[in-house]
Amino acid sequence: MAETRQRRARGQGEQLRAELVSAAIDLLLQPQSLAAPSLRAIARASGVAPSAVYMHFASQDELNYAVTAELFDRLRTALDTADPVDAAPDRRMHALLDAYLNWSENQPGAYQLLFERPDPLGSESQGPGLDLLDRIARLLPGDDPEAHRATALRIWCAVHGVASLRVHKPTAPWASDARADAWALVSGLLAEP
Template sequence: MTKSTDAKDARDLRAELIAAAVAMLAQPQAVAVPSLRSIARACGVAPSAVYWHFPSEADLRSAVLDAEYSSLIESVEAALDAAGEHADPLVAAGDAYIVWALDHPGAYQLLFESGDELPATRAEHGPRLQRRIVELARRVDPDAPFAAALLMWSVWHGVVSLRLHKNEWDWGMTAQQANRRLVSALTGTRPERR
């Protein structure tokens, strides 16, 4: 039985539709936003109710991608803010990135493993995250911080992708320990112990 979507229904169905799609992305799956029908079912409404809040499936997808990209950026920024002056900011950013991705595997796959072009989402959120990583990467290579940032990002993507797709392997270390070793190798420092 579906729920009413008229004005008497005081809940914020738009937010609930986004939240239902985000919840469905909590499990690794084919790289796609869940169908409108499955999102509506998760909210207990008819599929047509989605169109009261989103003109098209592409608009819903864009809202979901915006929500997830924002969540990732907020996680990285919060980790950097909380790191303190004695912590390595590259380690803090990498740990936050890796933890977020492993906690949001479907969203990570949609954002970063999808062959689909996501121009509006990347145009809005990409530069913000990219600037933060380039700032941090100046320590790795002050003369070519953008190249160093791409290297760091590639390392983090590799850790996440392998953990998601090869979770049956015996890694011998946590993802965060791997991040510390990789940052250490790139910066020429001894890895932090935790």
């Protein structure tokens, strides 16, 4: 519980303003979770009683996991549809990155839910979407699975950065489109020895 403050004398407004900004920053220093809709809100949106939700999901966490798994399935479907499986690896990589960026642009709320909040099962879980890294790793040249996974993770970090910033900062002075920005970063990673 916050301490009760004594009223300040007139003329100290700037000091109070600075203290308020400092308190807000202190509160924001901890990661904030993107809240999933409550079971009651989902029941209302579905036009059913809350007890009906509990017949299918024992807890909010169980429902959150089901939502996350379903969204990853939708993302996988978008990637599968875009993947020219008989093409050269670099063409496939381009197609997958384009599909990932398209999905993030067309489904920004789903994208945030998947990639901008903790995994629904916490740090003990591998999460339902890590297989997407393996999809990228298989397209990399050579035969070092550990190095491929590390590079795939760096590629995802680069493309995620572009996708996330485009969702949150659409009015930034972007010099090119998201695909060109992402591919410039990925090309740099692929050129590294």
